[in-house]
Amino acid sequence: MSAGALGLAGDDACNRRSCLAWLATAWAIFQGLLVEALPFLLIGVAIASLARWLAPGGRWMQKLPRHPVLGPLTGAALGFALPACECGNVPVARRLLAGGAPLGTALGFLFAAPVLNPIVLASTWVAFPNQAWLLAARPGGALLLSLLLASVLRLLPETALLDPALLEERRLNQPLAEVGLLERRTGLVGPATPKALPDKTPRPPLQEVLQHGSREFLDLAVLLVLGCAIAATVQTLLPRSWLLAVGGAPTLSVLSLMLLAVVVSVCSSVDAFLALGFAAQITPGALFAFLVLGPVVDLKLLGLLRVLLRPKAIALTSAAAAVAVLVLGQWINLLLL
Amino acid sequence: MTALCLALWGIVLLGSSLSGRLDLLLRGVFHPLVGFSGVVLLVLAGAQLKGAWGQGLRPGAPRGWWLGAAVALLVLAIPPNPSFSDLATNRPTELGQEEALNFLLPPAQRSLTDWVRLLRSQPDPSLYEGDPVRISGFVWPQKGDQPQLARLLVRCCLADATPVGLPVRWPPGQVPKADRWLAVRGTMAVEEHDGQKRSVVVAERIAAIPRPRRPLEP
Numbered sequence: 001m002s003a004g005a006l007g008l009a010g011d012d013a014c015n016r017r018s019c020l021a022w023l024a025t026a027w028a029i030f031q032g033l034l035v036e037a038l039p040f041l042l043i044g045v046a047i048a049s050l051a052r053w054l055a056p057g058g059r060w061m062q063k064l065p066r067h068p069v070l071g072p073l074t075g076a077a078l079g080f081a082l083p084a085c086e087c088g089n090v091p092v093a094r095r096l097l098a099g100g101a102p103l104g105t106a107l108g109f110l111f112a113a114p115v116l117n118p119i120v121l122a123s124t125w126v127a128f129p130n131q132a133w134l135l136a137a138r139p140g141g142a143l144l145l146s147l148l149l150a151s152v153l154r155l156l157p158e159t160a161l162l163d164p165a166l167l168e169e170r171r172l173n174q175p176l177a178e179v180g181l182l183e184r185r186t187g188l189v190g191p192a193t194p195k196a197l198p199d200k201t202p203r204p205p206l207q208e209v210l211q212h213g214s215r216e217f218l219d220l221a222v223l224l225v226l227g228c229a230i231a232a233t234v235q236t237l238l239p240r241s242w243l244l245a246v247g248g249a250p251t252l253s254v255l256s257l258m259l260l261a262v263v264v265s266v267c268s269s270v271d272a273f274l275a276l277g278f279a280a281q282i283t284p285g286a287l288f289a290f291l292v293l294g295p296v297v298d299l300k301l302l303g304l305l306r307v308l309l310r311p312k313a314i315a316l317t318s319a320a321a322a323v324a325v326l327v328l329g330q331w332i333n334l335l336l337l
Numbered sequence: 338m339t340a341l342c343l344a345l346w347g348i349v350l351l352g353s354s355l356s357g358r359l360d361l362l363l364r365g366v367f368h369p370l371v372g373f374s375g376v377v378l379l380v381l382a383g384a385q386l387k388g389a390w391g392q393g394l395r396p397g398a399p400r401g402w403w404l405g406a407a408v409a410l411l412v413l414a415i416p417p418n419p420s421f422s423d424l425a426t427n428r429p430t431e432l433g434q435e436e437a438l439n440f441l442l443p444p445a446q447r448s449l450t451d452w453v454r455l456l457r458s459q460p461d462p463s464l465y466e467g468d469p470v471r472i473s474g475f476v477w478p479q480k481g482d483q484p485q486l487a488r489l490l491v492r493c494c495l496a497d498a499t500p501v502g503l504p505v506r507w508p509p510g511q512v513p514k515a516d517r518w519l520a521v522r523g524t525m526a527v528e529e530h531d532g533q534k535r536s537v538v539v540a541e542r543i544a545a546i547p548r549p550r551r552p553l554e555p
Contacts, residue, residue, distance in 0.1 A: 036371070
């Protein structure tokens with residue numbers, strides 16, 4: 001075989017990594033992530049649309065538990081009925097809050113449902129079939145985090161917590177026994193009027209549900225594209241030695257993976273597959289932190305959360321979530337390292 | 338616009354599935370899901386188009402959808418062509434616990450991945466000295482050492498690719514370039530490396546080969 005056919009290397013050429021090769025590799029990783037994630041996104045949107053069609057929201061929201069622990073737990077359990085990634089959960093949480101659902105229940109759903117739903121649990125299982133501790137720790141951590149965040153945010157009055165437009169809508173659907181007359185700018189005065197609102201929301205036409213689902217898919221696909229682009233760039237350009245150095249340090253690895261989760265902003269339905277790329281290099285606590293913090297706080301979500309919460313409440317959510325995940329990640333490292 | 342964007346993403350998924358592009362991106366178990374999702378998106382696009390036909394033109398689409406459509410077109414236009422050696426260099430080399438060997442093939446029938454798994458489960462180099470070797474893989478440069486012949490293992494997609502490589506003693510003056518796909522025939526030998534004995538493939542016949550249709554291994 002001739003030297004030319006083998007492409008024999010010169011001394012310099014063998015070690016030189018061209019920019020074009022980097023771009024080509026990043027582009028291939030981007031396509032891999034995107035093509036793999038889109039079907040999961042489609043499944044999530046399809047199930048959410050089906051749930052919207054079969055059980056359209058209504059008065060049932062106001063009957064959800066108000067107990068400070070039972071409420072968030074119920075909200076978290078709703079994730080099994082309305083499975084979607086964190087982007088899909090925001091409009092559902094807004095609907096719950098606007099419909100007069102108890103605050104703790106709606107917040108429990110918002111923060112826990114992105115992890116506690118069949119799609120995310122299945123994808124975590126597919127990605128890490130041999131790590132039983134993670135299959136228990138991820139939903140457990142998400143549940144704990146949602147309880148903590150719901151408890152912290154309930155300390156704020158609703159006027160300091162909720163977006164003004166949402167608050168106004170919510171006031172209209174809360175009974176007068178709960179809301180003072182001066183807190184409403186519009187609405188009916190007097191006793192509750194059961195006949196004023198229909199007892200049961202009519203089932204929307206299938207065509208409308210399909211249209212809504214299609215729009216939701218396309219909106220989320222764009223966010224997925226951005227997330228995959230950032231993830232592919234980071235994966236291609238991040239020096240291996242940097243990750244390995246960080247991976248060995250328990251606290252630093254948790255902090256760095258928390259930062260990565262916030263920056264990468266990948267949907268919870270596919271983040272387990274992304275974490276596979278780092279899993280062997282980082283501590284178990286860091287892996288946990290990546291999979292639990294990302295669905296609650298990330299750059300992509302911050303814009304979406306503005307339709308629910310005031311900026312101060314978003315800052316409080318981010319800070320509380322970061323501290324809690326850091327402590328839990330450290331605890332897991334203590335147990336497993 | 339909704340129908341057009343859905344159709345574009347559907348073509349991306351179904352086209353990737355039919356063209357064999359997925360072999361370079363994803364593990365085989367996900368291929369049917371990707372193809373099916375493409376069909377669903379195309380059907381959905383058809384339904385949207387049918388619905389929109391009777392309603393006339395609708396207001397413009399969100400700006401983000403245009404970005405999505407542009408990316409979908411780019412994905413269709415520019416196929417993936419990763420540098421396997423770059424990917425391998427940025428990845429850890431640890432294999433999972435599930436990689437334990439169930440049975441052994443005769444030496445000449447072992448693939449590169451079989452050899453790596455065998456050497457990791459029974460790392461005594463003297464056990465394999467003189468065994469015939471017939472392997473193929475891409476050239477993976479090593480710092481301070483000769484390039485190895487390597488393969489990428491995936492559990493899901495390229496993002497989690499893990500390299501496995503075998504040291505090769507190349508014929509004098511014939512050190513190959515990174516990323517070249519080669520078929521190597523030779524014998525297994527023992528050599529000292531960093532004060533430790535290790536198995537090395539002594540290359541006797543080297544042939545350049547095209548990248549395999551399914552370059553990723555499970």
